[in-house]
Amino acid sequence: MDKQRGTPKQIAKRYEDKVESRNQRTPYRRALFWLSLFAVLGSAAAIYYAGERAPGEFFNTGPLSRHHSSLENDCASCHQAEPLEAGRFMQVVNDRFRHGAPSIARIDHACQACHTQHAFHEPNVVENRSCSACHTEHQGPGPMPAVTNVDCASCHNDAAIMQASAQRGKQVPPSHFRLNPKVVNLTNPQQNVLQLARPADGYTATFASFSEGHPPFQLQRENVREADVLRFNHQLHMGGRGIPPTRAGGKLDCNYCHKPEPTGRYMQRVTFEANCQECHSLQFDVKNPDFQIPHGDAQLVRTFLRTLPAQYGELARRKRGITDESRVNAFTAQQITGLLTQFSTADQLERTVFFTKDPYSTAAQQDSPTRAKYAGCAYCHEVKQTSVGSFPMPQITAPVVIDRWLARGHFNHAKHATVDCRTCHAAESSSLTSDVLMPTKESCVSCHSPAGVAANASECMTCHTYHAPDPRPAGAATAAAGSFKQMLLSPAR
Numbered sequence: 001m002d003k004q005r006g007t008p009k010q011i012a013k014r015y016e017d018k019v020e021s022r023n024q025r026t027p028y029r030r031a032l033f034w035l036s037l038f039a040v041l042g043s044a045a046a047i048y049y050a051g052e053r054a055p056g057e058f059f060n061t062g063p064l065s066r067h068h069s070s071l072e073n074d075c076a077s078c079h080q081a082e083p084l085e086a087g088r089f090m091q092v093v094n095d096r097f098r099h100g101a102p103s104i105a106r107i108d109h110a111c112q113a114c115h116t117q118h119a120f121h122e123p124n125v126v127e128n129r130s131c132s133a134c135h136t137e138h139q140g141p142g143p144m145p146a147v148t149n150v151d152c153a154s155c156h157n158d159a160a161i162m163q164a165s166a167q168r169g170k171q172v173p174p175s176h177f178r179l180n181p182k183v184v185n186l187t188n189p190q191q192n193v194l195q196l197a198r199p200a201d202g203y204t205a206t207f208a209s210f211s212e213g214h215p216p217f218q219l220q221r222e223n224v225r226e227a228d229v230l231r232f233n234h235q236l237h238m239g240g241r242g243i244p245p246t247r248a249g250g251k252l253d254c255n256y257c258h259k260p261e262p263t264g265r266y267m268q269r270v271t272f273e274a275n276c277q278e279c280h281s282l283q284f285d286v287k288n289p290d291f292q293i294p295h296g297d298a299q300l301v302r303t304f305l306r307t308l309p310a311q312y313g314e315l316a317r318r319k320r321g322i323t324d325e326s327r328v329n330a331f332t333a334q335q336i337t338g339l340l341t342q343f344s345t346a347d348q349l350e351r352t353v354f355f356t357k358d359p360y361s362t363a364a365q366q367d368s369p370t371r372a373k374y375a376g377c378a379y380c381h382e383v384k385q386t387s388v389g390s391f392p393m394p395q396i397t398a399p400v401v402i403d404r405w406l407a408r409g410h411f412n413h414a415k416h417a418t419v420d421c422r423t424c425h426a427a428e429s430s431s432l433t434s435d436v437l438m439p440t441k442e443s444c445v446s447c448h449s450p451a452g453v454a455a456n457a458s459e460c461m462t463c464h465t466y467h468a469p470d471p472r473p474a475g476a477a478t479a480a481a482g483s484f485k486q487m488l489l490s491p492a493r
Contacts, residue, residue, distance in 0.1 A: 062138040064137060065140070065142065066141060066144075078110045080110070107132060111131045119468050120467065122169075123172045123176045124166070124177075124204075126164040127155075129155075134466070149209045149210075149459050152466075153207075156205075166201040166204040169198075169204070191403040192403050193402075193407045196219075196224065210458055210460065211450065211452075215441075216440065219406070219436055220440055224436055227434075228402075230382075231381075233430075234431070238253070254422070255421075256275070257275040260414065265411075267403075272296075276380075280379075285339055288315065288335065290319060291311075291315050293353065301353065301377075305349060306346075312336065313328050313329075313331075353376060354383055354394040357376060357378045381397060381399075382396070382397040408464070410465075424439040425438070425439065448462065
């Protein structure tokens with residue numbers, strides 16, 4: 001027999017004592033009962049008061065953000081009484097459990113009253129979320145808290161939602177998918193923005209964050225090549241072999257050609273006059289290095305060459321300081337005679353100017369006075385013949401310079417000013433014009449990840465915006481002004 005447990009009678013007695021002690025009404029138990037009852041009744045009363053009689057301030061859990069501070073004492077501008085219909089309660093509860101915030105609700109119509117420029121997400125979205133799902137208010141007087149990766153991943157890391165979005169996108173007219181004007185920088189309409197064809201499934205890959213599963217950039221996935229026919233070899237220019245110092249005495253580097261715009265966000269477009277002419281001038285007469293043909297118009301160049309006596313006359317007056325016409329004529333005749341020692345005929349001169357592809361036979365010729373000797377448009381440009389005869393009429397294909405390659409994402413060069421260009425752009429190994437030297441997704445992740453130096457700038461919103469532009473044409477009828485937004489604001493079916 002177990003002496004610690006005792007006899008059956010002793011065990012039964014202890015059990016009866018415990019049961020009896022539980023039924024005794026002690027002061028502590030009475031207080032706990034009344035406290036619980038008060039909490040239940042008080043909560044019910046608070047719910048009733050909140051729904052029927054409470055002023056708007058009852059719900060104000062904190063001050064509004066800076067941009068909404070003017071509405072601090074005007075709750076009704078955003079919050080309106082909305083009776084909860086029978087059967088709708090469970091729908092709201094289920095939605096809160098799934099997404100943490102309600103679907104499009106009445107408060108979102110209030111947001112649209114002021115934020116008329118904001119449409120919702122791309123037209124293939126299967127279920128738009130409430131504004132307050134991502135933009136949380138009453139969190140303090142500073143800026144509104146930024147949208148986090150978790151908000152984006154609630155859809156983009158859900159395979160079922162992404163598959164449904166891919167299928168819906170195939171039913172939407174392609175014209176409804178447009179680049180966001182906030183990204184394209186419409187303040188500079190002269191920018192050439194690369195617009196790649198939308199993939200068959202759209203942009204519906206499933207991933208949790210930029211560093212966790214984000215697909216390679218479309219430029220990488222599709223191995224996009226530069227279509228411009230203007231010839232340029234980065235490897236040659238950056239390697240230093242046969243490249244003389246700049247006029248300032250420095251070595252040719254990235255910053256010589258690629259200069260930021262005044263805001264620092266984007267780069268200025270590379271131009272012949274600003275970046276190429278110092279080394280590749282338009283001189284064709286070795287005896288007159290400052291005598292150069294015009295650039296940018298083949299017909300103008302041809303006219304210049306066919307009026308050389310008049311052009312040399314202008315050179316004498318403007319740059320040689322010769323005013324006497326007899327001396328001007330003598331200078332002109334002397335220069336024409338010297339030019340004929342370089343080119344036997346006028347046709348040979350024109351052919352050399354337009355069609356020669358090898359301007360420098362040896363690096364030794366690239367000394368300071370003659371390194372920029374001009375020897376043919378075809379060295380850099382695609383030159384075609386448009387007619388036959390004693391001399392073919394040249395047609396020069398105009399360069400097409402892309403200013404924005406990654407048009408679906410934000411980028412600010414000013415914030416990367418301390419980063420060596422070669423860290424992101426593999427220019428030193430590029431010898432072909434067709435090479436697209438944009439950063440890869442992997443090079444960005446090396447910094448923009450939780451373990452990188454730019455961990456604080458690794459959210460989806462660092463590069464992307466959520467709100468899509470209104471896809472309707474600019475001249476759409478007034479009667480349809482709200483149709484697209486109304487479609488987005490209506491609950492998903």
